[in-house]
Amino acid sequence: MAEEKKPGFFSRLFGGKTAPAPDAAAEPALPASIAPVPGGFGIDGAPVRPAEPEPAEPEPVEARTAEPAPAAPEPAEAAPAIVATPREPEARAAEPVVPAPAPTPPLPPAPLAARAVEPAPVPPPAPAPKQSWFQKLKAGLSRSSGAIGTGIVAIFTKRKLDDETLEELEDVLIQADLGVATATAITKRLAAGRYGKDVTDAEVKGVLAEEVEKVLAPVAAPLVLDGALKPHVILVVGVNGSGKTTTIGKLAAKYRAEGRSVMLAAGDTFRAAAIDQLKVWGERTGVPVLARPVGSDAAGLAFDALTEARAEGRDVLMIDTAGRLQNKAELMAELEKVVRVIRKVDPTAPHSVLLVLDATTGQNALNQVDVFGKTAGVTGLVMTKLDGTARGGILVAIAQKFGLPVHFVGVGESVDDLEPFAARDFARAIAGLE
Ligand SMILES: Nc1nc2c(ncn2[C@@H]2O[C@H](COP(=O)(O)OP(=O)(O)OP(=O)(O)O)[C@@H](O)[C@H]2O)c(=O)[nH]1
Numbered sequence: 001m002a003e004e005k006k007p008g009f010f011s012r013l014f015g016g017k018t019a020p021a022p023d024a025a026a027e028p029a030l031p032a033s034i035a036p037v038p039g040g041f042g043i044d045g046a047p048v049r050p051a052e053p054e055p056a057e058p059e060p061v062e063a064r065t066a067e068p069a070p071a072a073p074e075p076a077e078a079a080p081a082i083v084a085t086p087r088e089p090e091a092r093a094a095e096p097v098v099p100a101p102a103p104t105p106p107l108p109p110a111p112l113a114a115r116a117v118e119p120a121p122v123p124p125p126a127p128a129p130k131q132s133w134f135q136k137l138k139a140g141l142s143r144s145s146g147a148i149g150t151g152i153v154a155i156f157t158k159r160k161l162d163d164e165t166l167e168e169l170e171d172v173l174i175q176a177d178l179g180v181a182t183a184t185a186i187t188k189r190l191a192a193g194r195y196g197k198d199v200t201d202a203e204v205k206g207v208l209a210e211e212v213e214k215v216l217a218p219v220a221a222p223l224v225l226d227g228a229l230k231p232h233v234i235l236v237v238g239v240n241g242s243g244k245t246t247t248i249g250k251l252a253a254k255y256r257a258e259g260r261s262v263m264l265a266a267g268d269t270f271r272a273a274a275i276d277q278l279k280v281w282g283e284r285t286g287v288p289v290l291a292r293p294v295g296s297d298a299a300g301l302a303f304d305a306l307t308e309a310r311a312e313g314r315d316v317l318m319i320d321t322a323g324r325l326q327n328k329a330e331l332m333a334e335l336e337k338v339v340r341v342i343r344k345v346d347p348t349a350p351h352s353v354l355l356v357l358d359a360t361t362g363q364n365a366l367n368q369v370d371v372f373g374k375t376a377g378v379t380g381l382v383m384t385k386l387d388g389t390a391r392g393g394i395l396v397a398i399a400q401k402f403g404l405p406v407h408f409v410g411v412g413e414s415v416d417d418l419e420p421f422a423a424r425d426f427a428r429a430i431a432g433l434e
Helices: 009-014 133-140 142-156 163-175 180-194 201-219 244-257 272-285 298-311 329-345 364-376 394-402 423-430
Strands: 232-237 262-265 289-291 316-320 352-358 380-384 406-410 418-420
Touching (some): 142 423, 180 201, 180 394, 201 423, 232 329, 232 364, 244 262, 244 272, 244 316, 244 406, 244 418, 272 289, 289 298, 352 364, 364 394, 380 394
Parallel strands (some): 352 380
Antiparallel strands (some): 406 418
16 A cells, blocks of 8 residues: 655645645545445455355354353452451560660650651552543553653744644654644644644644544444344454454453343464464353364354354354455455355345454554455454554544544453543543543
Protein backbone atom coordinates (compact mmCIF):
# COMPACT_ATOMS: atom_id res chain seq x y z
CA MET A 1 0.00 0.00 0.00
CA ALA A 2 1.29 3.36 -0.86
CA GLU A 3 2.69 5.42 1.98
CA GLU A 4 0.69 8.46 2.94
CA LYS A 5 2.45 11.53 1.55
CA LYS A 6 2.51 14.56 3.79
CA PRO A 7 1.82 17.65 1.65
CA GLY A 8 3.62 20.90 2.39
CA PHE A 9 2.28 22.69 5.40
CA PHE A 10 1.63 26.05 3.76
CA SER A 11 -0.23 24.45 0.93
CA ARG A 12 -2.44 22.58 3.31
CA LEU A 13 -3.05 25.55 5.50
CA PHE A 14 -3.69 28.24 2.93
CA GLY A 15 -4.28 26.24 -0.23
CA GLY A 16 -1.79 25.85 -3.01
CA LYS A 17 -0.68 23.69 -5.83
CA THR A 18 -0.08 20.68 -3.67
CA ALA A 19 -2.94 18.27 -3.47
CA PRO A 20 -4.94 18.62 -0.29
CA ALA A 21 -4.67 16.00 2.40
CA PRO A 22 -6.97 13.09 1.87
CA ASP A 23 -10.45 13.75 3.00
CA ALA A 24 -12.30 10.94 4.71
CA ALA A 25 -15.35 11.54 2.60
CA ALA A 26 -13.27 11.42 -0.56
CA GLU A 27 -11.68 8.10 0.32
CA PRO A 28 -12.47 5.49 -2.25
CA ALA A 29 -15.36 3.37 -1.21
CA LEU A 30 -14.55 -0.05 0.13
CA PRO A 31 -14.28 -2.68 -2.49
CA ALA A 32 -17.57 -4.29 -3.16
CA SER A 33 -16.24 -7.52 -1.73
CA ILE A 34 -16.07 -6.00 1.73
CA ALA A 35 -19.55 -4.67 1.75
CA PRO A 36 -21.99 -7.01 3.35
CA VAL A 37 -24.08 -8.74 0.75
CA PRO A 38 -27.72 -9.48 1.30
CA GLY A 39 -27.91 -12.63 3.31
CA GLY A 40 -24.17 -12.89 3.86
CA PHE A 41 -20.76 -11.24 3.60
CA GLY A 42 -18.90 -10.74 0.41
CA ILE A 43 -15.73 -12.73 0.41
CA ASP A 44 -14.60 -12.99 -3.15
CA GLY A 45 -17.78 -12.40 -5.03
CA ALA A 46 -17.75 -15.96 -6.31
CA PRO A 47 -21.05 -17.74 -6.23
CA VAL A 48 -21.42 -20.31 -3.53
CA ARG A 49 -20.50 -23.66 -4.99
CA PRO A 50 -23.36 -26.04 -4.42
CA ALA A 51 -21.44 -29.29 -4.17
CA GLU A 52 -18.23 -28.63 -2.31
CA PRO A 53 -16.72 -31.97 -1.43
CA GLU A 54 -14.83 -30.99 1.71
CA PRO A 55 -17.32 -31.44 4.48
CA ALA A 56 -19.55 -34.05 2.88
CA GLU A 57 -18.54 -36.59 5.50
CA PRO A 58 -17.98 -34.58 8.59
CA GLU A 59 -14.98 -35.96 10.40
CA PRO A 60 -15.65 -37.29 13.83
CA VAL A 61 -14.81 -34.76 16.40
CA GLU A 62 -11.75 -35.95 18.18
CA ALA A 63 -11.65 -33.58 21.00
CA ARG A 64 -14.63 -31.80 22.29
CA THR A 65 -14.54 -30.56 25.75
CA ALA A 66 -17.54 -31.67 27.68
CA GLU A 67 -20.05 -28.95 28.26
CA PRO A 68 -19.14 -27.62 31.60
CA ALA A 69 -21.70 -26.45 34.07
CA PRO A 70 -22.76 -22.85 33.60
CA ALA A 71 -20.03 -20.44 34.48
CA ALA A 72 -19.54 -20.24 38.17
CA PRO A 73 -19.91 -16.75 39.52
CA GLU A 74 -16.67 -14.82 39.64
CA PRO A 75 -14.95 -15.57 42.90
CA ALA A 76 -15.35 -12.77 45.34
CA GLU A 77 -12.36 -10.49 45.72
CA ALA A 78 -9.90 -12.35 47.86
CA ALA A 79 -9.95 -10.96 51.35
CA PRO A 80 -6.68 -9.31 52.18
CA ALA A 81 -4.43 -11.84 53.80
CA ILE A 82 -4.12 -11.41 57.50
CA VAL A 83 -0.46 -11.11 58.21
CA ALA A 84 0.44 -12.27 61.66
CA THR A 85 2.76 -9.80 63.30
CA PRO A 86 5.51 -11.66 65.10
CA ARG A 87 5.39 -10.92 68.77
CA GLU A 88 8.33 -9.50 70.66
CA PRO A 89 10.08 -12.45 72.23
CA GLU A 90 9.16 -12.89 75.85
CA ALA A 91 11.93 -12.15 78.31
CA ARG A 92 14.07 -15.22 78.19
CA ALA A 93 14.29 -17.06 81.47
CA ALA A 94 17.68 -18.65 81.03
CA GLU A 95 19.66 -15.66 79.92
CA PRO A 96 23.14 -15.70 81.37
CA VAL A 97 23.40 -13.33 84.27
CA VAL A 98 25.50 -10.35 83.36
CA PRO A 99 26.84 -8.28 86.17
CA ALA A 100 24.93 -5.04 86.43
CA PRO A 101 26.92 -2.13 85.04
CA ALA A 102 27.83 0.73 87.29
CA PRO A 103 24.92 3.13 87.56
CA THR A 104 25.23 6.05 85.16
CA PRO A 105 23.88 9.49 85.95
CA PRO A 106 20.34 9.94 84.56
CA LEU A 107 20.14 11.65 81.16
CA PRO A 108 18.25 14.91 80.93
CA PRO A 109 14.80 14.37 79.41
CA ALA A 110 14.90 14.35 75.62
CA PRO A 111 13.19 17.22 73.87
CA LEU A 112 9.59 16.34 73.19
CA ALA A 113 10.00 15.85 69.47
CA ALA A 114 12.87 13.45 69.87
CA ARG A 115 11.22 11.18 72.41
CA ALA A 116 10.32 7.73 71.28
CA VAL A 117 6.63 7.76 70.57
CA GLU A 118 4.59 4.62 70.65
CA PRO A 119 4.05 3.93 66.93
CA ALA A 120 0.44 4.19 65.91
CA PRO A 121 -0.92 0.89 64.68
CA VAL A 122 -0.59 0.72 60.89
CA PRO A 123 -3.96 0.04 59.33
CA PRO A 124 -3.98 -2.82 56.83
CA PRO A 125 -3.63 -1.55 53.25
CA ALA A 126 -7.00 -0.80 51.75
CA PRO A 127 -7.78 -2.98 48.73
CA ALA A 128 -7.02 -1.02 45.53
CA PRO A 129 -10.25 0.53 44.28
CA LYS A 130 -11.50 -1.08 41.09
CA GLN A 131 -10.53 1.07 38.12
CA SER A 132 -13.30 2.35 35.90
CA TRP A 133 -13.04 1.41 32.25
CA PHE A 134 -12.02 4.97 31.39
CA GLN A 135 -9.20 4.86 33.94
CA LYS A 136 -8.06 1.57 32.52
CA LEU A 137 -8.22 2.87 28.98
CA LYS A 138 -6.37 6.00 29.98
CA ALA A 139 -3.69 4.01 31.73
CA GLY A 140 -3.49 1.67 28.75
CA LEU A 141 -3.14 4.55 26.33
CA SER A 142 -0.65 6.38 28.53
CA ARG A 143 2.27 5.59 26.27
CA SER A 144 0.44 7.00 23.27
CA SER A 145 -0.92 10.04 25.11
CA GLY A 146 2.44 10.56 26.83
CA ALA A 147 4.28 10.74 23.52
CA ILE A 148 1.76 13.23 22.14
CA GLY A 149 1.52 15.27 25.36
CA THR A 150 5.28 15.57 25.77
CA GLY A 151 5.57 16.74 22.18
CA ILE A 152 2.81 19.34 22.65
CA VAL A 153 4.30 20.72 25.84
CA ALA A 154 7.77 20.89 24.28
CA ILE A 155 6.44 22.82 21.30
CA PHE A 156 4.17 25.30 23.02
CA THR A 157 6.11 26.24 26.10
CA LYS A 158 6.61 30.00 25.77
CA ARG A 159 5.95 29.95 22.04
CA LYS A 160 3.22 31.41 19.91
CA LEU A 161 1.12 29.54 17.44
CA ASP A 162 2.90 30.20 14.18
CA ASP A 163 3.91 28.29 11.08
CA GLU A 164 6.86 26.72 12.80
CA THR A 165 5.00 25.48 15.88
CA LEU A 166 2.11 24.24 13.75
CA GLU A 167 4.49 22.31 11.55
CA GLU A 168 6.16 20.77 14.60
CA LEU A 169 2.79 19.84 16.07
CA GLU A 170 1.78 18.18 12.85
CA ASP A 171 4.94 16.11 12.91
CA VAL A 172 4.23 14.96 16.48
CA LEU A 173 0.71 13.90 15.51
CA ILE A 174 1.84 12.06 12.41
CA GLN A 175 4.56 10.28 14.37
CA ALA A 176 1.85 9.16 16.80
CA ASP A 177 0.22 7.43 13.79
CA LEU A 178 -2.91 9.58 13.80
CA GLY A 179 -2.59 9.97 10.04
CA VAL A 180 -1.97 13.01 7.88
CA ALA A 181 -5.64 13.90 7.45
CA THR A 182 -6.38 14.11 11.17
CA ALA A 183 -3.09 15.85 11.94
CA THR A 184 -3.88 18.48 9.32
CA ALA A 185 -7.43 18.94 10.56
CA ILE A 186 -6.12 19.62 14.06
CA THR A 187 -3.48 22.14 13.00
CA LYS A 188 -5.92 23.87 10.67
CA ARG A 189 -8.46 24.26 13.41
CA LEU A 190 -5.89 25.64 15.79
CA ALA A 191 -4.58 28.05 13.19
CA ALA A 192 -8.07 29.29 12.35
CA GLY A 193 -8.79 30.74 15.76
CA ARG A 194 -5.48 31.24 17.45
CA TYR A 195 -2.82 32.04 14.84
CA GLY A 196 -0.18 34.40 16.21
CA LYS A 197 -1.46 34.06 19.77
CA ASP A 198 -0.13 32.29 22.80
CA VAL A 199 -1.68 28.89 23.19
CA THR A 200 -1.57 26.52 26.11
CA ASP A 201 -0.94 22.83 25.84
CA ALA A 202 -4.38 22.27 27.42
CA GLU A 203 -6.02 24.15 24.53
CA VAL A 204 -4.12 22.08 21.99
CA LYS A 205 -5.11 18.86 23.74
CA GLY A 206 -8.73 19.99 23.82
CA VAL A 207 -8.77 20.55 20.06
CA LEU A 208 -6.96 17.25 19.53
CA ALA A 209 -9.60 15.37 21.54
CA GLU A 210 -12.45 17.02 19.64
CA GLU A 211 -11.02 16.31 16.22
CA VAL A 212 -10.18 12.71 17.09
CA GLU A 213 -13.69 12.19 18.43
CA LYS A 214 -15.13 13.54 15.17
CA VAL A 215 -13.26 10.88 13.22
CA LEU A 216 -14.05 8.05 15.63
CA ALA A 217 -17.70 8.70 16.44
CA PRO A 218 -19.05 7.37 13.13
CA VAL A 219 -17.17 4.06 13.48
CA ALA A 220 -17.86 3.35 17.14
CA ALA A 221 -20.49 0.66 16.85
CA PRO A 222 -21.41 -2.18 19.17
CA LEU A 223 -21.27 -5.70 17.84
CA VAL A 224 -24.96 -6.50 17.64
CA LEU A 225 -25.87 -10.13 17.91
CA ASP A 226 -28.96 -11.22 16.06
CA GLY A 227 -30.99 -13.15 18.60
CA ALA A 228 -33.00 -14.80 15.85
CA LEU A 229 -29.91 -16.56 14.57
CA LYS A 230 -29.14 -19.85 16.25
CA PRO A 231 -26.25 -19.40 16.19
CA HIS A 232 -24.94 -15.97 15.25
CA VAL A 233 -21.62 -17.01 13.68
CA ILE A 234 -18.59 -14.84 14.38
CA LEU A 235 -15.47 -15.61 12.38
CA VAL A 236 -12.35 -14.16 13.95
CA VAL A 237 -9.43 -13.38 11.65
CA GLY A 238 -6.11 -11.59 11.81
CA VAL A 239 -2.37 -12.01 11.56
CA ASN A 240 -0.35 -14.21 13.93
CA GLY A 241 -0.37 -13.12 17.53
CA SER A 242 -2.75 -10.22 17.06
CA GLY A 243 -4.86 -11.47 19.96
CA LYS A 244 -7.61 -13.47 18.23
CA THR A 245 -7.78 -16.34 20.70
CA THR A 246 -7.62 -14.04 23.70
CA THR A 247 -10.35 -11.84 22.23
CA ILE A 248 -12.58 -14.87 21.67
CA GLY A 249 -12.06 -15.91 25.28
CA LYS A 250 -12.92 -12.45 26.57
CA LEU A 251 -16.02 -12.24 24.37
CA ALA A 252 -17.11 -15.71 25.46
CA ALA A 253 -16.95 -14.52 29.07
CA LYS A 254 -19.03 -11.45 28.23
CA TYR A 255 -21.69 -13.37 26.35
CA ARG A 256 -21.94 -16.00 29.05
CA ALA A 257 -22.35 -13.28 31.64
CA GLU A 258 -25.25 -11.98 29.53
CA GLY A 259 -26.81 -15.42 29.74
CA ARG A 260 -26.13 -16.45 26.15
CA SER A 261 -25.28 -19.96 25.13
CA VAL A 262 -21.92 -19.99 23.36
CA MET A 263 -19.74 -22.47 21.50
CA LEU A 264 -16.16 -22.05 20.35
CA ALA A 265 -14.41 -23.72 17.42
CA ALA A 266 -10.63 -24.07 17.57
CA GLY A 267 -10.11 -23.34 13.89
CA ASP A 268 -6.44 -22.45 14.34
CA THR A 269 -5.45 -26.00 13.54
CA PHE A 270 -1.85 -24.99 12.81
CA ARG A 271 -0.73 -24.54 16.37
CA ALA A 272 -1.24 -26.92 19.27
CA ALA A 273 -0.75 -24.03 21.67
CA ALA A 274 -3.62 -22.09 20.08
CA ILE A 275 -5.94 -25.09 20.44
CA ASP A 276 -4.93 -25.54 24.07
CA GLN A 277 -5.29 -21.83 24.73
CA LEU A 278 -8.86 -21.85 23.44
CA LYS A 279 -9.67 -24.91 25.53
CA VAL A 280 -8.41 -23.09 28.61
CA TRP A 281 -10.68 -20.15 27.80
CA GLY A 282 -13.53 -22.63 27.30
CA GLU A 283 -12.96 -24.11 30.75
CA ARG A 284 -12.61 -20.70 32.31
CA THR A 285 -15.84 -19.41 30.81
CA GLY A 286 -17.88 -22.58 30.91
CA VAL A 287 -18.20 -22.83 27.16
CA PRO A 288 -17.76 -25.97 25.02
CA VAL A 289 -14.88 -25.94 22.56
CA LEU A 290 -14.82 -28.03 19.42
CA ALA A 291 -11.21 -28.95 18.67
CA ARG A 292 -9.22 -31.38 16.57
CA PRO A 293 -5.57 -32.35 16.39
CA VAL A 294 -3.01 -30.06 14.83
CA GLY A 295 -3.06 -30.24 11.05
CA SER A 296 -6.78 -31.05 10.75
CA ASP A 297 -8.85 -29.35 8.11
CA ALA A 298 -10.05 -26.05 9.54
CA ALA A 299 -12.99 -25.78 7.13
CA GLY A 300 -14.26 -29.24 8.09
CA LEU A 301 -14.01 -28.35 11.75
CA ALA A 302 -15.93 -25.11 11.20
CA PHE A 303 -18.61 -27.03 9.31
CA ASP A 304 -19.04 -29.51 12.14
CA ALA A 305 -19.03 -26.81 14.76
CA LEU A 306 -21.80 -24.91 13.02
CA THR A 307 -23.83 -28.06 12.46
CA GLU A 308 -23.55 -28.91 16.14
CA ALA A 309 -24.17 -25.39 17.41
CA ARG A 310 -27.27 -25.28 15.24
CA ALA A 311 -28.54 -28.60 16.47
CA GLU A 312 -28.07 -27.41 20.04
CA GLY A 313 -29.72 -24.03 19.39
CA ARG A 314 -26.69 -22.05 20.57
CA ASP A 315 -26.86 -18.27 20.49
CA VAL A 316 -23.27 -17.65 19.41
CA LEU A 317 -20.57 -19.65 17.65
CA MET A 318 -17.12 -18.07 17.54
CA ILE A 319 -14.65 -19.60 15.13
CA ASP A 320 -10.95 -19.01 15.73
CA THR A 321 -8.72 -19.10 12.66
CA ALA A 322 -5.02 -19.57 12.17
CA GLY A 323 -3.00 -16.42 12.18
CA ARG A 324 -1.83 -15.75 8.69
CA LEU A 325 0.36 -13.30 6.98
CA GLN A 326 -1.78 -11.13 4.84
CA ASN A 327 0.62 -11.53 1.95
CA LYS A 328 0.41 -15.31 1.77
CA ALA A 329 -2.13 -16.08 -0.91
CA GLU A 330 -2.62 -19.74 -0.07
CA LEU A 331 -3.41 -18.98 3.55
CA MET A 332 -5.89 -16.35 2.56
CA ALA A 333 -7.46 -18.82 0.12
CA GLU A 334 -7.89 -21.23 3.01
CA LEU A 335 -9.78 -18.59 4.93
CA GLU A 336 -12.10 -18.19 1.97
CA LYS A 337 -12.64 -21.95 2.02
CA VAL A 338 -13.76 -21.82 5.65
CA VAL A 339 -16.37 -19.26 4.68
CA ARG A 340 -17.53 -21.23 1.64
CA VAL A 341 -17.92 -24.36 3.68
CA ILE A 342 -19.86 -22.92 6.60
CA ARG A 343 -22.25 -21.38 4.09
CA LYS A 344 -23.31 -24.89 3.18
CA VAL A 345 -24.83 -25.14 6.64
CA ASP A 346 -26.09 -21.56 6.80
CA PRO A 347 -25.90 -19.53 3.59
CA THR A 348 -26.00 -16.31 5.62
CA ALA A 349 -22.97 -17.21 7.76
CA PRO A 350 -20.64 -15.85 8.94
CA HIS A 351 -22.78 -13.08 10.36
CA SER A 352 -19.82 -11.12 11.66
CA VAL A 353 -16.20 -11.26 10.56
CA LEU A 354 -14.02 -9.65 13.19
CA LEU A 355 -10.54 -8.56 12.23
CA VAL A 356 -8.33 -8.43 15.30
CA LEU A 357 -5.57 -5.85 14.99
CA ASP A 358 -2.56 -5.48 17.24
CA ALA A 359 -2.06 -1.77 17.90
CA THR A 360 1.67 -2.25 18.32
CA THR A 361 2.03 -2.98 14.61
CA GLY A 362 1.35 0.68 13.83
CA GLN A 363 1.09 1.54 10.15
CA ASN A 364 1.14 -2.14 9.17
CA ALA A 365 -2.37 -2.42 10.60
CA LEU A 366 -3.63 -0.28 7.70
CA ASN A 367 -2.35 -2.86 5.28
CA GLN A 368 -3.99 -5.67 7.26
CA VAL A 369 -7.39 -3.98 7.12
CA ASP A 370 -6.99 -3.53 3.40
CA VAL A 371 -6.07 -7.15 2.62
CA PHE A 372 -8.36 -8.91 5.12
CA GLY A 373 -11.17 -6.60 4.13
CA LYS A 374 -10.89 -7.74 0.54
CA THR A 375 -10.36 -11.42 1.27
CA ALA A 376 -12.40 -12.22 4.32
CA GLY A 377 -15.24 -9.72 4.10
CA VAL A 378 -14.39 -8.07 7.40
CA THR A 379 -17.45 -6.50 9.02
CA GLY A 380 -15.83 -4.98 12.09
CA LEU A 381 -12.60 -4.41 13.96
CA VAL A 382 -11.18 -5.17 17.36
CA MET A 383 -7.97 -3.41 18.33
CA THR A 384 -5.89 -5.09 21.02
CA LYS A 385 -2.72 -4.23 22.93
CA LEU A 386 -3.38 -0.51 23.14
CA ASP A 387 -1.65 -0.81 26.50
CA GLY A 388 1.66 -1.86 24.99
CA THR A 389 2.33 0.88 22.50
CA ALA A 390 2.80 4.57 21.83
CA ARG A 391 1.09 4.00 18.48
CA GLY A 392 -2.53 3.87 19.60
CA GLY A 393 -3.26 6.75 17.22
CA ILE A 394 -3.31 4.20 14.41
CA LEU A 395 -6.95 3.50 15.24
CA VAL A 396 -7.76 7.06 14.19
CA ALA A 397 -5.95 6.64 10.87
CA ILE A 398 -7.78 3.34 10.26
CA ALA A 399 -11.16 4.88 11.07
CA GLN A 400 -10.43 7.79 8.74
CA LYS A 401 -9.33 5.60 5.90
CA PHE A 402 -11.71 2.64 5.99
CA GLY A 403 -14.74 3.72 8.01
CA LEU A 404 -15.21 0.13 9.24
CA PRO A 405 -17.04 -0.31 12.54
CA VAL A 406 -14.77 -0.61 15.58
CA HIS A 407 -16.46 -2.89 18.09
CA PHE A 408 -13.98 -3.43 20.91
CA VAL A 409 -10.62 -2.29 22.17
CA GLY A 410 -8.28 -4.26 24.41
CA VAL A 411 -5.89 -2.86 26.96
CA GLY A 412 -4.57 -5.98 28.66
CA GLU A 413 -4.58 -9.73 28.83
CA SER A 414 -7.20 -10.39 31.47
CA VAL A 415 -10.83 -11.10 30.88
CA ASP A 416 -12.13 -7.62 31.72
CA ASP A 417 -9.52 -5.79 29.65
CA LEU A 418 -11.72 -5.75 26.56
CA GLU A 419 -14.62 -3.32 26.30
CA PRO A 420 -16.90 -1.90 23.63
CA PHE A 421 -15.29 0.97 21.80
CA ALA A 422 -16.41 4.47 22.81
CA ALA A 423 -15.17 7.33 20.64
CA ARG A 424 -15.24 10.06 23.27
CA ASP A 425 -13.42 8.00 25.89
CA PHE A 426 -10.74 7.03 23.42
CA ALA A 427 -10.33 10.60 22.14
CA ARG A 428 -9.99 12.05 25.63
CA ALA A 429 -7.68 9.28 26.80
CA ILE A 430 -5.32 9.66 23.87
CA ALA A 431 -5.26 13.43 24.35
CA GLY A 432 -4.37 12.86 28.00
CA LEU A 433 -7.53 14.57 29.29
CA GLU A 434 -9.64 13.56 32.26
N1 LIG B 1 -0.89 -6.44 26.61
C1 LIG B 1 -1.86 -7.05 25.94
N2 LIG B 1 -1.68 -8.30 25.50
C2 LIG B 1 -2.68 -8.88 24.82
C3 LIG B 1 -3.89 -8.21 24.52
N3 LIG B 1 -4.67 -9.07 23.80
C4 LIG B 1 -3.96 -10.21 23.66
N4 LIG B 1 -2.76 -10.12 24.26
C5 LIG B 1 -1.69 -11.10 24.34
O1 LIG B 1 -1.14 -11.27 23.04
C6 LIG B 1 -0.63 -12.58 22.87
C7 LIG B 1 -1.17 -13.18 21.58
O2 LIG B 1 -2.55 -13.34 21.73
P1 LIG B 1 -3.32 -14.56 21.06
O3 LIG B 1 -4.74 -14.42 21.49
O4 LIG B 1 -2.63 -15.84 21.29
O5 LIG B 1 -3.16 -14.17 19.56
P2 LIG B 1 -3.61 -14.98 18.29
O6 LIG B 1 -3.99 -13.96 17.28
O7 LIG B 1 -4.64 -15.99 18.63
O8 LIG B 1 -2.25 -15.66 17.89
P3 LIG B 1 -1.96 -16.88 16.88
O9 LIG B 1 -2.58 -18.07 17.51
O10 LIG B 1 -0.46 -16.90 16.84
O11 LIG B 1 -2.55 -16.54 15.58
C8 LIG B 1 -1.04 -13.34 24.12
O12 LIG B 1 0.06 -13.39 24.99
C9 LIG B 1 -2.15 -12.48 24.72
O13 LIG B 1 -2.27 -12.64 26.10
C10 LIG B 1 -4.04 -6.84 25.00
O14 LIG B 1 -5.06 -6.16 24.76
N5 LIG B 1 -3.00 -6.32 25.69
